[in-house]
Amino acid sequence: MEVIDEKNIILKRELNELDLFVLKFVKIIERYTPYVIISGYVSLLFGRSRGTEDVDLFIPIIDKIKFNQIYSELKLAGFWAINADDEEELYSMLKEGLAIRFAEKNKVIPNMEVKFTKDIIDYLTLEEKISVRTKQGELFISNIAFQIAYKRFILLSQKDIEDALFLQKMFDITEEKINKYKRILKEHGRT
Amino acid sequence: MAEPELNKKQREDFIVQWVNFIKSHSDEEWSKQQNILINSQLKSAHQFTREEYLKFKQELNNPVD
Numbered sequence: 472m473e474v475i476d477e478k479n480i481i482l483k484r485e486l487n488e489l490d491l492f493v494l495k496f497v498k499i500i501e502r503y504t505p506y507v508i509i510s511g512y513v514s515l516l517f518g519r520s521r522g523t524e525d526v527d528l529f530i531p532i533i534d535k536i537k538f539n540q541i542y543s544e545l546k547l548a549g550f551w552a553i554n555a556d557d558e559e560e561l562y563s564m565l566k567e568g569l570a571i572r573f574a575e576k577n578k579v580i581p582n583m584e585v586k587f588t589k590d591i592i593d594y595l596t597l598e599e600k601i602s603v604r605t606k607q608g609e610l611f612i613s614n615i616a617f618q619i620a621y622k623r624f625i626l627l628s629q630k631d632i633e634d635a636l637f638l639q640k641m642f643d644i645t646e647e648k649i650n651k652y653k654r655i656l657k658e659h660g661r662t
Numbered sequence: 663m664a665e666p667e668l669n670k671k672q673r674e675d676f677i678v679q680w681v682n683f684i685k686s687h688s689d690e691e692w693s694k695q696q697n698i699l700i701n702s703q704l705k706s707a708h709q710f711t712r713e714e715y716l717k718f719k720q721e722l723n724n725p726v727d
Contacts (some may be wrong), residue, residue, distance in 0.1 A: 472689055484693035487700045518684045519677075520696055522703035553712050554721065570721070579715040580707040629670070633677055640681040 472517065474642075480603045482516070489515070489581055493526055494608045496573065496583050499544050501611075503537055504530045507600040509613045510622075514634040516603065516612065517641055521630070524580045525572065529597055532587045538562050551576045592659050616644050620652035624662050 473481040486494070493512065500506050512526040533541075542558050552561050553572040561571050565587050574582040588594050599614040612618075619638050622631035638644065656662050663671065684692045710718060 483689040485690055485697055487693070487697035488704050489700050515696075515700070518680070518692055518696055520680055520699055522700060524707065553715060572721075577709075579710050579712060581704060629673075633673060636674060637677050637681060640678055641684065 478601055480601060482603055482605050484518070484605070486605060486607055489523070489526070490605065491607070492575070492581050493583070493610065494605070495548065496545075496550070497528075497610060498608060499548055500528075500530065500541060502544075503541050504533050505597060505600075505611070506530045507597045507611050507613050509596060509618065510626075511630070511634060513612045513615070513618050514637050516610070517638070519634060519637045521633075525582045525584045527570075527584045527586070529586055529588050529593055531594075531597060532566075535562050538565070545573060549576050550574065553579055553582060590659065592656065592661055595655070614652075615642050616648040617652045617655075619644060620649050620656060621661075623649070624653050624656060 472483070475481060489512075493508070497506060497508075507529050508526060509529060510527040511521075511523045515521070515523060538561075539558050542552070542561065545552075550573045553574055554564060555561050555571075564571050565585070568587070568589050570584045570586045572579075572582040572584050574580065586593075588597055596613050596617060599617060600611040601614060603610045603612055613621075615638055619635045622635040622638075639649070653662065
């Protein structure tokens with residue numbers, strides 16, 4: 472792994488089936504909207520040795536026409552939405568702040584859990600995204616220190632605490648940096 | 663140390679050791695090992711129906727079409 476700067480990483484790892492699934496999905500999404508991958512997959516991408524069934528992703532609020540274009544293209548590429556087939560219903564769910572999940576047709580695992588950004592914290596996550604260039608394409612993930620703070624102070628499960636530890640050790644992130652994001656989370660009512 | 667705490671400590675120690683392994687080996691090398699775990703987990707994952715999966719995730723608000 473080569474950390475070019477705070478916003479760019481080159482990862483020369485061999486890709487696994489989950490990585491290929493994610494790359495296939497984001498190659499479609501990125502043609503229409505910015506996105507950011509958050510939570511567990513961020514630590515898996517850099518080597519955390521645990522499994523997962525879903526990959527969380529934020530996109531900004533988009534209009535229905537654009538959503539329908541994305542959905543059509545995803546279906547053409549062999550994805551289906553697990554929650555519903557109807558595009559109106561799926562779009563309504565997103566607008567209500569719910570997640571919708573996409574998997575390969577007739578499967579449910581693995582799946583991409585997509586949400587609209589809903590507040591300043593989600594917006595900031597998207598704005599501060601990092602580019603990770605892999606052997607088969609680019610992925611945008613959340614800022615590492617932000618991710619650690621979120622896992623350590625908001626999510627709090629054993630799995631999340633361990634993900635946070637992994638990322639902190641992996642990237643040698645200082646407590647000062649993590650606390651900066653803890654303060655931001657607190658200022659915006661997340662802790 | 664109580665058993666849950668010991669277990670937690672062992673898990674955290676393993677994470678630190680694994681990070682050290684990653685840092686001291688090439689991306690190609692560590693990822694081969696990690697991929698065995700992830701690929702086998704995906705291969706053996708039980709493919710629920712949509713309804714079963716959403717129920718499991720407690721997201722079954724509306725019946726799937």
